[in-house]
Amino acid sequence: MNYYSEQDIRQIVADVxxxxxxxxxxxxxxxxxxxxxxxxxxxxxxxxxxxxxxxLTRKRDLSQPGQYLCEERxxxxxxxxxxxxxxxxxxxRKETQVELSLTDARILGxxxxxxxxxxxxxxxxxxxxxxxxxxxxxxxxxVAKAHVHMTPADAQKYxxxxxxxxxxxxxxxxxxxxxxxxxxxxxxxxxxxxxDYDEANAARVSGGNIVGYLRKDG
Amino acid sequence: MNYYSEQDIRQIVADVxxxxxxxxxxxxxxxxxxxxxxxxxxxxxxxxxxxxxxxLTRKRDLSQPGQYLCEERxxxxxxxxxxxxxxxxxxxRKETQVELSLTDARILGxxxxxxxxxxxxxxxxxxxxxxxxxxxxxxxxxVAKAHVHMTPADAQKYxxxxxxxxxxxxxxxxxxxxxxxxxxxxxxxxxxxxxDYDEANAARVSGGNIVGYLRKDG
Numbered sequence: 001m002n003y004y005s006e007q008d009i010r011q012i013v014a015d016v017x018x019x020x021x022x023x024x025x026x027x028x029x030x031x032x033x034x035x036x037x038x039x040x041x042x043x044x045x046x047x048x049x050x051x052x053x054x055x056l057t058r059k060r061d062l063s064q065p066g067q068y069l070c071e072e073r074x075x076x077x078x079x080x081x082x083x084x085x086x087x088x089x090x091x092x093r094k095e096t097q098v099e100l101s102l103t104d105a106r107i108l109g110x111x112x113x114x115x116x117x118x119x120x121x122x123x124x125x126x127x128x129x130x131x132x133x134x135x136x137x138x139x140x141x142x143v144a145k146a147h148v149h150m151t152p153a154d155a156q157k158y159x160x161x162x163x164x165x166x167x168x169x170x171x172x173x174x175x176x177x178x179x180x181x182x183x184x185x186x187x188x189x190x191x192x193x194x195x196d197y198d199e200a201n202a203a204r205v206s207g208g209n210i211v212g213y214l215r216k217d218g
Numbered sequence: 219m220n221y222y223s224e225q226d227i228r229q230i231v232a233d234v235x236x237x238x239x240x241x242x243x244x245x246x247x248x249x250x251x252x253x254x255x256x257x258x259x260x261x262x263x264x265x266x267x268x269x270x271x272x273x274l275t276r277k278r279d280l281s282q283p284g285q286y287l288c289e290e291r292x293x294x295x296x297x298x299x300x301x302x303x304x305x306x307x308x309x310x311r312k313e314t315q316v317e318l319s320l321t322d323a324r325i326l327g328x329x330x331x332x333x334x335x336x337x338x339x340x341x342x343x344x345x346x347x348x349x350x351x352x353x354x355x356x357x358x359x360x361v362a363k364a365h366v367h368m369t370p371a372d373a374q375k376y377x378x379x380x381x382x383x384x385x386x387x388x389x390x391x392x393x394x395x396x397x398x399x400x401x402x403x404x405x406x407x408x409x410x411x412x413x414d415y416d417e418a419n420a421a422r423v424s425g426g427n428i429v430g431y432l433r434k435d436g
Contacts, residue, residue: 003221006230013234102419103321114391114422143422145392167395173332174363175397176420179387201320202394202420204332204361 027213028158032170032193033063034200034210035144037100038087039074039128045096045137049074049130056090063190064149066091075129076100080109098126098141101198105143115142116182144196147182148214149189158214161185168193169213171203177215245431246376250388250411251281252418252428253362255318256305257292257346263314263355267292267348274308281408282367284309293347294318298327316344316359319416323361333360334400362414365400366432367407376432379403386411387431389421395433 004012047054050072057071070088076098083104097120105112105124112124124141127134148166150158160166162185169177178199193212200206222230265272268290275289288306294316301322315338323330323342330342342359345352366384368376378384380403387395396417411430418424 006220006222009222009227009230010234013231102422103415106419143392169397174361176417177385177395177397178420179393179395197321198416198419199394201324201416202396204320 027169027215030148030158030168030193030212030214031191032168032195032205032210032212034206035099035194035196036087037083037098037104037197038089039076039099040089040093040095040097042094042096043092045128045135046092048133048135049128051132054132056088056092058090062089063192065188065190072130076108077127077129078108078110081107083107095120096128096137096140097123098128098137099144099196100141101196102143103198105141110141112141112143114145116145116147116184117142144194145182146178146180146193146195146199147184148191148193149184149186150191151187151189152185154191155183155185158216160214160216164216167215168195169215170195170199170210171205174202174204176203245387245433248366248376248386248411248430248432249409250386250413250423250428250430252424253317253412253414254305255301255316255322255415256307257294257317258307258311258313258315260312260314261310263346263353264310266351266353267346269350272350274306274310276308280307281410283406283408290348294326295345295347296326296328299325301325313338314346314355314358315341316346316355317362317414318359319414320361321416323359328359330359330361332363334363334365334402335360362412363400364396364398364411364413364417365402366409366411367402367404368409369405369407370403372409373401373403376434378432378434382434385433386413387433388413388417388428389423392420392422394421 059069059071061068068090070090072088073085075084076086110124113122120139123139125138126141128137160183164183165180166183167177167179168181277287277289279286286308288308290306291303293302294304328342331340338357341357343356344359346355378401382401383398384401385395385397386399
């Protein structure tokens with residue numbers, strides 16, 4: 001049996017705490033981007049809205065490799081409201097997906113669920129109006145759940161894993177912590193936290209070069 | 219050399235943890251209310267908008283004693299946009315004050331500061347249109363800083379003081395912590411955290427009976 005001094009014990013406790021992943025609020029800087037309302041279209045829906053064989057026009061690349069903003073715009077319509085000039089993102093996807101803020105959803109009288117992109121469970125319905133046609137996009141509308149895109153190297157640097165939940169603190173004049181931000185890891189991603197305009201406004205952040213602070217939840 | 223009992227060691231561990239800045243995150247429930255955009259009018263501005271000697275019509279009482287929603291509505295106008303049907307609150311105040319969300323401010327092209335009610339330093343300008351007149355309300359527009367109203371008895375219960383900053387966690391599907399919520403203590407207050415619609419939407423809370431969790435910042 002060993003006998004430990006108080007100093008030994010203090011050292012052991014500090015060591016256990018440091019290995020436990022608990023932290024006294026250690027935060028690491030991370031870039032943050034704001035996503036405005038937008039829509040991804042399936043090939044069939046794109047053709048229904050813009051015409052058979054239509055090809056979307058790339059306007060500019062987005063931060064995530066391969067993703068781009070198109071010149072085309074559509075209008076969203078419900079019984080209670082409409083929102084014009086909604087951005088179309090490329091490339092096409094398997095399923096049409098409309099990403100709105102809750103502020104937008106209120107205008108349209110919709111109650112979409114908060115979901116990661118690609119998860120359309122219980123997603124809301126909306127009518128989409130294009131220059132050549134109108135469709136009812138059933139189960140297409142979500143509010144994007146805040147998430148972080150990163151490469152495997154980034155994940156190692158931040159000490160996090162794909163699917164993990166972290167918290168992100170943003171804003172100075174109005175500091176807000178988003179408590180359940182999902183980590184998405186892929187070699188095809190570029191490092192960025194994606195939030196929507198409600199989250200940005202709640203923290204009074206805008207424009208480019210927004211810095212957030214990532215913290216691993218205990 | 220000393221030999222420590224289990225109880226001694228437990229005490230040492232608790233001591234190390236407490237010095238490490240770690241916290242078990244003790245939170246206390248607190249009711250939360252969402253404030254929509256509204257305006258408080260000075261007597262002179264009220265008369266300019268509604269006519270000499272006009273008396274505002276009480277529609278219903280608000281949660282804070284003495285405050286009430288009026289039947290009257292006004293329109294806000296700037297070079298870039300307008301918002302109609304803005305609620306007027308009573309009673310009159312010494313200075314006209316317009317409280318908007320940042321979403322509203324974007325519609326009007328304004329960049330108001332985030333301020334506690336009554337603090338109009340660097341507040342933005344807006345044109346207010348009433349049924350009998352139009353005024354330019356200079357230095358009147360703010361975005362309300364999130365705050366907690368409480369009585370001295372509440373303050374004692376929560377262990378906080380007037381002017382102190384606390385954090386408030388709200389939302390389930392989308393959990394957000396507002397990090398710098400100001401405590402306002404007065405015997406004339408009723409217990410409630412006041413947030414605006416941007417903060418509510420960022421946390422996906424709405425309607426009545428919203429529960430928040432107050433935590434004293436370290």
